[in-house]
Amino acid sequence: MYTKQTKIVCTIAHNRCEPDFIKSLFDAGMNVARLNTAHIEMEDAAYIVQQLRAVSNRIGILIDTKGPEVRIRDLETPLEVTAGQTLHVSADQQPTFGFCVNYDAFVNEVPIGSDLLIDDGEIHLTVQDKKDDQLICQVTNSGEIKNRKSVNVPGVNLQMPSLTDKDARFIEWATENDIEFIAHSFVRNRDDVMAIQSILDRRKSPIKIIAKIENQEGIENLESILDCAHGVMVARGDLGIEVPAEEVPNIQKMMIRTATRKVKPVITATQMLHSMIDNPRPTRAEVSDVANAIYDGTDALMLSGETAYGKYAVEAVQTMTNIAQKVEAEKEASSVTLPVIQQSADLMPRNYISKSAVEISARIGAKVIITSTRSGDTAQICASYRCRTPIVAYSASHRTVRELSLTYGVYAQCIDVPPECAELVNKTVNLLIDEGVLTPDDIVCYIGGGQVSARHTNLLQIDTVKTLLN
Incomplete structure (x- = not known):
């Protein structure tokens, strides 16, 4: 469970979604499954979702819409x-x-x-x-x-509608089928995001929108897009066509930096291990590409054809996991360079506590940061500082657990949350002891509500396991 912090998104095809195959990907490191609606119909998507849920209720599901494209x-x-x-x-x-x-x-x-x-x-x-x-x-x-x-048409902003009829139908389908994320293609501005959000709001859906940035207009409007989207994807395929290819590495770094500062998850995608569609081992350039995205601070890496139809799908996921483990063990934490996220006054205690938890855990060598969460916000804020300390998030909501499947460094589990904070700490610490994660002398950092009913995080507790349990 605690093998890597960078999350992996795998594209799943309707003709290759047997439970044994999905479990092999999950065991190798898959956290989120992507369904590309450009190549499937709704009945195909429903079948894939059924197969995914049969394997694990912790796998997030992302559907990728076609968006406004000329063909x-x-x-x-x-x-x-x-x-x-x-x-x-x-x-x-x-x-x-x-x-x-x-x-x-x-x-x-x-x-x-x-x-x-x-x-x-x-x-x-x-x-x-x-x-x-x-x-x-x-x-x-x-x-x-x-x-x-x-x-x-590089450099030309075509005035195409943001949503195709198929996109709208798939979004409505997603609201009825317990999907966590919609990744919308060719997002150009805030209005493109709000066109999807209006459908979700009308249907009272909690689905999160990931804006795929694939052209110059999207890059220029990144800040305002992130103000209303849950996260972004560095969609390097079309992006590398719409802007000069030599600009893409710097754009990738800028997008990851901006999303992290705004506490929004960011996915880096396209041809990360493309040669593994046909070969059992990646090229050296691909290994460096994956590693550099992790050094840049991406939340997640995405595999497309590698897992949808590639000959070495499981090997590709395992390769990505191996690279992540190696890079994460050596890269520096970025917590000291990021400011506390500024929000409304009632949320600022939570935000200061979250950064303090990350910094203190790093300095004293805490084994884990434990947080209890309804929405996942506290875990995401802690994760934005890209610390090395694993963040273990417990929630009573299966949906919150799956939404956190896209967030760097967060290991989420669904539990029955006890009514008292002391009981919650005791229960979560015991769960981690049973899993072999903690020993009596390990230091633990707990961050959450001083009372389980508290509206926002207002407690930071640091102690050894044996002290917390006594």
């Missing part, structure tokens, strides 16, 4: 193109030589001089002119253009 449509056969050729792009009818896209205003909104990147940049076109409601483009490199492939 090629109605191209019956692949189009072979050669560098220097001219082709036409339309949103209305199929050109003689070219293709149609799925966004009606595409031709109007894309200016002359823009770059079009097809299929994650495999084909590059430049817009030379506009004529008869078509873009006149020149092909920069030879290749093959296929139906349903993505079309990116």
Whole structure:
């Protein structure tokens, strides 16, 4: 249980979700399961959820919506193109030589001089002119253009609706199926987040929104996006197409830093161990990539094709776990560099106590920080300081436990919470003794309500195990 602090998100496919397979991923280090709605229908998703819940009630479930993206449509056969050729792009009818896209205003909104990147940049076109409601483009490199492939326009803010009809249906489905997280693609601004939140509010759903940042507009609006989203994902695939690839490492560091400062979980994603789809061992560059994301302070790392259809899915998760364990044992804690999070006056005692608990635990060598929590907020605040001391969060809510599956350094369990604080401390310490985590001489830091009924954290207690139990 206490093997690593960085969380791992694994993409699960509907045709590869047997309980034995899921348990193997869970045992190797998976904390959250991702369902990519671009490739599944609702009945597929329901089946995956059923299989996940059969394995463990501690696995968080994240559904990934498609979001506003431009794709090629109605191209019956692949189009072979050669560098220097001219082709036409339309949103209305199929050109003689070219293709149609799925966004009606595409031709109007894309200016002359823009770059079009097809299929994650495999084909590059430049817009030379506009004529008869078509873009006149020149092909920069030879290749093959296929139906349903993505079309990116770096530096151009297209005014597409934030939600597709399929997205809205899946979000409504999620509210009825006990899902913890919705990761929404191509979030550009606060309004994109609120479009999802309005559906959740209307259905009185507690689902948390993770904003996937995949373009320049999203980067520029990161602060305001984080003000209303639960967390963010550094979605490096499209991000590396929408902005120059050499800028992505610094953007990743900035996003992780900003999310951590705001006490919001952050996931780093895309091609982290991509070669392990076909090979039993990662490249050295991939190992360094995973390690650097952990050094940057990410809450979670995400695997996509590696676990959805890769030949070495369990090995990929185990590899990521091994890297995390090694890096976490050597990297410095960041607690001294982060200020106390500023919130309303009634929450500030909790926030000061949380930082104090982390700093004191580090200085005196406490074995664990124990917290009791209804919402998970105290555990998240402690985790934002990225301490080495494990944070063990106990809650009466299975949902809170699963929501904390995305938060760095937090090991959450669901228990029946005793009515008195002393009973709660006694119970949680005994549970950790039974698990072999604590011995009588270990120092423990407890942070929680002085009374179980307290509205906010107001108690910090530090002592040895044997003293707490006497």
